[in-house]
Amino acid sequence: MKKLLITVAAAMLAMLFMSSSGEYAHGTGPASGSGLEFVPLIYVAPDNPAPVGAAPPACTSPAPVLTYAVLHCYSPAEIAAAYGVDALHAEGTTGKGQTIVIVDSYGSPTALQDLQFFSTAFNLPQPDLTIIYPTGRPTYSNSMHGEQVGWAFETNLDLQWAHAMAPDARLVLIAANPAETEGVQGFPSMFKGEQYAVEHYPGAVLSQSFGVTEQSFQAAAQVQVARFGKVYQQAAANYITVISASGDSGSAGVDKQGRLYPYPTAQWPSSDPLVTSAGGTWLQYNWKWDPTVSAATYYSCLNSGTAFETCATPYLTYSSAPGTTEAVWREDWLLAATGGMRSSLFSTPGFQSGISPSLLQGQRGLPDLSWNAAVDGGVLIYTSFGGERVGWHVAGGTSAAAPQLAALVALANQLADEAHKQHHVGHLNPLLYALPATDFNDIVPQTFGTGAASTTLDSNAKYGTGIAGMSTTAGWDLTTGFGTPKAYNFVHDLAAALP
Secondary structure, three states, X not given: OOOOOOHHHHHHHHHHOOOOOOOOOOOOOOOEOOEOEXXXXXXXXXXOOOOOOOOOOOEEOOOOOOEEOOOOEEOHHHHHHHHOHHHHHHOOOOOOOOEEEEEXXXXXXXXXXXXXXXXXXXXXXXXXXXXXXXXXXXXXOOOHHHHHXXXXXXXXXXXXXXXXXXXXXXXXXXXXXXXXXXXXXXXXXXXXXXXXXXXXXXXXXXXXXXXXXXXXXXXXXXXXXXXXXXXXXXXXXXXXXXXXXXXXEOOXXXXXXXXXXXXOOOEEOOOOOOOEEEEEEEEEEOOEEOOOOOHHHHHHHHHOOOOHHHHHHHHOOEEOOOOEEEEEOEEHHHOEEOOOEEEEXXXXXXXXXXXXXXXXXXXXXXXXXXXXXXXXXXXXXXXXXXXXXXXXXXXXXXXXXXXXXXXXXXXXXXXXXXXXXXXXXXOOHHHHOOOXXXXXXXXXXXXXXXXXXXXXXXXXXXXXXXXXXOEOOOOOEOOOEOOEEOHHHHHHHHHHOOO
């Protein structure tokens, strides 16, 4: 998830995301005079090519080949193997007969051709994609402070990785116009798109990678949230599952002017009990982070004017380690962390009655479950739209988690159809909270590096904000929910739970 960043953090990101070619990270531009712009919820890695003759790169893309010296990346096959999705695909559970709906602003002018290129590169079936513009098709512009470019990145990420995990599912892109802003203004356009989805695609899975700080609604909160909640009520009635990214700023939120709230906050619509909140983890598959300097040293290096590559290399040092390490998603070098907190708008729903009252304090807790959201260990996406380098990029954020988790639900819906169940999953949360703990990889605190470089990832506190994070603990917590699905068991048990 990504929003415009503020104060010192914005200044550090301005240095951090400048690559050797001058490329700027997406979604970090300056706020306009009218307030904080709501931008697509995605982080895109800075270009970090491996020098010729250096050690083997951490990431190598398919052709046209792009390498990253210290930043890792994953192909669909690697993610599928890490989470057990490959076993589902091997048995023929690939999303056949199912529909995944992606809702974004603007969409991408090259959505289909980029998805086809992605599919060919990774030997996936060619996609079945329908694109709908419920409020009119926008004219693509790569100006507008990069706003449409950012949404195009988001759209490509959502489509390509929903397809990667459910390669035979039908994809529907609903591209709203215009993009939204913090608070009430602009939301009707996005929700006209969602209303269209719930009316026309019963039994589908809907993935959304946008959100705002709950406090942004101010006095209008109850009226506006109740109005938009009717869409989710209709979705539940039509057995549509809604999954939403929990946020990328930890428990730190901003208002319409881009000012940091001085207390922990949650993101809406991820906080709505009718929505399943997708948090983030840091998946390290066949490698393990092993920093040799601290985050403070890394930022001191950046602030001295030293190049990103020079500062990042000792901080992002890693060792080759067969197997999987998975921590809460908090990348201090990126100023990013998984969203997670108690809602200020919604009280504890019935499906969370088994969670400790002392943890929830009478409120809805989020996220519900998680998936990889890291950028060092992000997913490969392909883009060819204007305003950005044509080729492969590495992307992360909880908006990478949402479409992949949506794909898992589509796989469960396929099994439900084959077993002649009465209906699809629909509102996921009551079923989710009844699944056995063995269906999840529990995410607990992890320590990386030694000595002065030792870093323990045990909360979603966003670096440099001073806002208290929520603790990562054994069992369900306010940073990763139940953890990440063990896909084979999760999908089969979810389908079996349906009447």
